Amino acid sequence: MKHFEYFSAHSAEEAVALLQKYSPDALPIAGGTELLVRMKQNLIHPKVLVDITHVPEFQGIALTEEGLRIGSLVTHAEVAASPLVRQFAPAVAAASGSVGAVQTRNLGTLGGNLVSCVPSIDSAPALLVLEAQAVVFGVNGRRQFPLTELFVGPRCSSLTPAELLEAVIIPRHNLGKPTCFSKFGRRKALTIALVNAAACVETNPERTHFSQVRLALGAVAPTPIRAYTAEAYLAGRPIAQEVLLEAGRLAAEDAKPIDDFRASAEYRRHLIGVLTRRVIEGALAGMPKV
Numbered sequence: 001m002k003h004f005e006y007f008s009a010h011s012a013e014e015a016v017a018l019l020q021k022y023s024p025d026a027l028p029i030a031g032g033t034e035l036l037v038r039m040k041q042n043l044i045h046p047k048v049l050v051d052i053t054h055v056p057e058f059q060g061i062a063l064t065e066e067g068l069r070i071g072s073l074v075t076h077a078e079v080a081a082s083p084l085v086r087q088f089a090p091a092v093a094a095a096s097g098s099v100g101a102v103q104t105r106n107l108g109t110l111g112g113n114l115v116s117c118v119p120s121i122d123s124a125p126a127l128l129v130l131e132a133q134a135v136v137f138g139v140n141g142r143r144q145f146p147l148t149e150l151f152v153g154p155r156c157s158s159l160t161p162a163e164l165l166e167a168v169i170i171p172r173h174n175l176g177k178p179t180c181f182s183k184f185g186r187r188k189a190l191t192i193a194l195v196n197a198a199a200c201v202e203t204n205p206e207r208t209h210f211s212q213v214r215l216a217l218g219a220v221a222p223t224p225i226r227a228y229t230a231e232a233y234l235a236g237r238p239i240a241q242e243v244l245l246e247a248g249r250l251a252a253e254d255a256k257p258i259d260d261f262r263a264s265a266e267y268r269r270h271l272i273g274v275l276t277r278r279v280i281e282g283a284l285a286g287m288p289k290v
């Protein structure tokens with residue numbers, strides 16, 4: 001690993017000022033589970049690291065007027081164990097619980113996961129189906145936008161070099177809605193997703209028809225995506241196996257999977273169909289009985 005300078009910031013303003021001062025040679029570091037691996041592999045060589053783990057504004061999980069706010073520095077272990085996340089956004093807790101091993105979950109943060117913009121990141125699909133907002137802090141203060149707009153391409157976010165992800169907010173109107181996350185990898189645990197998926201499902205009161213379904217997929221396109229064609233197809237359709245099969249087929253059309261060393265595009269398309277059915281059925285199964 002090449003020599004670098006290290007600064008520890010104790011406020012959002014200080015972190016952003018340091019990043020701006022040393023831009024373009026500086027990067028923020030949170031848990032370091034992604035960044036340090038890439039530095040050790042000589043894939044990136046930042047001259048300055050700004051440690052943001054002591055920035056108080058980026059910590060904590062809280063229910064606010066706007067919704068459920070999860071600070072970017074909250075670790076996957078904390079997300080997975082949080083009673084608030086488990087109650088109001090169970091798929092988000094499940095997604096964080098599926099990340100790496102216990103050591104990775106104890107260090108790796110939700111913010112680091114999202115900003116890394118790796119197409120297979122596990123935290124994205126569940127947050128996308130809950131229409132989460134990203135709160136970003138920069139030299140001009142805070143701005144907020146739909147989380148979908150954070151993802152620009154593989155390892156490319158929409159943040160400027162001196163901007164930091166402060167938190168994500170799951171809007172109040174989506175809290176407690178039935179959701180499910182599922183991930184398929186080459187092993188049952190400690191695995192990077194070949195495909196991951198999440199659904200948020202609403203039905204008519206009799207539970208015979210879908211009223212609205214939001215579906216998101218990871219590792220099947222340059223960024224995590226919503227499967228809008230499948231979502232539009234499902235609205236108003238009966239809850240039936242053939243409908244789920246067609247939704248899976250349409251979701252595969254929404255995606256742009258590639259062949260790589262982990263799996264072929266064709267296999268990923270097959271997995272999209274399987275996981276689409278799995279997450280929709282999982283969300284339905286979590287609903288109270290009619």
Ligand SMILES: Cc1cc2nc3c(=O)[nH]c(=O)nc-3n(C[C@H](O)[C@H](O)[C@H](O)COP(=O)(O)OP(=O)(O)OC[C@H]3O[C@@H](n4cnc5c(N)ncnc54)[C@H](O)[C@@H]3O)c2cc1C
Nearest residue numbers: 030031032033034035099100108109111112113121122165
């Ligand atoms: C063994 C192993 C297994 C893994 N398994 C999984 C897995 O199963 N699923 C999965 O999704 N990921 C996995 N990962 C990837 C990684 O652990 C996660 O993405 C983790 O959440 C990254 O968080 P971090 O705090 O460690 O980020 P860091 O490594 O500190 O940072 C990652 C990137 O984000 C930037 N950054 C960090 N925080 C912020 C912020 N608040 N604002 C702006 N930029 C920021 C950094 O500059 C860096 O570019 C694994 C990694 C390892 C090493």
